[in-house]
Structure formats: C-alpha cells, structure tokens
Amino acid sequence: MKILVAVASTYGATHELAGWIRDALAEAGHSVTLSPVEQVEGLADYDAVVLGSAVYIGRILTHARQFARRLESEFAPKPVWVFASGMKNVTASPLQDRYAQPQQPPYFGGQYPIFGGRVDPGQLGPAERALAGFMGSHGKDERDRDTIEAWARRVAVQADRASVA
Numbered sequence: 001m002k003i004l005v006a007v008a009s010t011y012g013a014t015h016e017l018a019g020w021i022r023d024a025l026a027e028a029g030h031s032v033t034l035s036p037v038e039q040v041e042g043l044a045d046y047d048a049v050v051l052g053s054a055v056y057i058g059r060i061l062t063h064a065r066q067f068a069r070r071l072e073s074e075f076a077p078k079p080v081w082v083f084a085s086g087m088k089n090v091t092a093s094p095l096q097d098r099y100a101q102p103q104q105p106p107y108f109g110g111q112y113p114i115f116g117g118r119v120d121p122g123q124l125g126p127a128e129r130a131l132a133g134f135m136g137s138h139g140k141d142e143r144d145r146d147t148i149e150a151w152a153r154r155v156a157v158q159a160d161r162a163s164v165a
C-alpha cells in the first residue's frame with residue numbers, strides 16, 4: 001500500500017517520531033512517504049494516510065487541523081490513522097485494538113493515541129519556556145520509540161487488511 005505519513009511539528013520531536021512510524025511501516029512492506037502537512041503533494045495518489053500533530057496549549061496544531069479538513073473533503077473514505085504527541089493526557093495503552101483502527105471523519109474528533117513528546121528548553125523562547133515549566137515538562141523526552149514502532153506495525157497490519165477488502 002502507498003502510505004503518506006503527514007506530520008505537524010513545531011520543534012521537530014513529532015517529526016522525528018513520525019520518521020519512526022514511516023520506517024516501521026516500510027519494514028512491514030508498505031511504500032511510505034513522510035511529509036510536513038503543509039508540503040503534501042499528490043494526495044490522491046496515496047492509498048492511506050497516517051496524520052500526526054504535536055499538541056500546544058491543549059490544541060492540535062492549526063496546520064494539522066487544516067490538513068484533517070482537507071482529508072475529509074478530498075481523501076475519505078480511504079483509511080486515515082491519527083496520532084498526537086504531547087506531555088499531558090498521554091495514552092497509557094496505545095497498543096489497544098481501538099487505536100490501531102482507521103479513524104472516521106472528523107479526524108482528531110475520535111479516539112486516537114497521544115504519544116509522549118519532548119520539550120527541549122534550549123529551543124524555546126522565555127514565554128514558551130515558562131509555559132512548559134508550568135506544565136512540569138521541562139527538558140523531558142518522553143517519546144517511547146518501541147511503543148511507537150509497535151503501534152505502527154499494528155497500523156501496517158490494518159492497512160494490509162484494508163487493501164484486500
């Protein structure tokens with residue numbers, strides 16, 4: 001299956017995480033492209049999309065929400081998986097079956113896994129640093145590569161099923 005991993009990332013942590021997803025999907029035999037949501041081209045050529053975004057101030061990034069709307073109008077009913085990365089409300093058991101299922105529109109409106117993210121104070125301005133400190137997430141990398149790759153392998157299995165259905 002030809003899969004697009006589309007990602008919205010401000011400081012690169014979610015983009016790197018999406019790269020782990022891309023690699024795991026490719027190892028499972030899919031043809032995978034990783035792209036920032038703002039730079040996606042040829043959307044109609046893909047068979048499936050995995051869309052991910054960082055969470056800032058309780059919200060999915062604007063570019064990701066805009067891309068979700070684009071998927072809803074241009075891509076559905078092809079399968080779409082969704083994930084987020086953040087430091088709060090991280091999904092305790094992201095490998096449950098329900099998180100491996102494609103989402104129904106509106107994307108980001110249903111149950112998707114939130115993977116732990118990373119905050120690097122060195123990348124932040126004073127206001128953002130204060131906000132991150134307030135959240136208690138200073139200088140932490142809570143991304144769990146093994147779990148993220150395991151989730152991607154589950155998505156790969158579901159994508160195989162979708163392609164024979």
Ligand SMILES: Cc1cc2nc3c(=O)[nH]c(=O)nc-3n(C[C@H](O)[C@H](O)[C@H](O)COP(=O)(O)O)c2cc1C
Nearest residue numbers: 009010011012013014054057058086087088117118
């Ligand atoms: C200023 C700021 C605000 C944040 N707000 C939230 C938030 O509301 N909820 C959350 O879960 N994570 C929050 N985070 C954590 C980020 O989502 C996390 O660091 C993410 O991995 C960053 O991804 P990125 O490097 O791809 O932009 C915040 C981080 C910063 C620096």
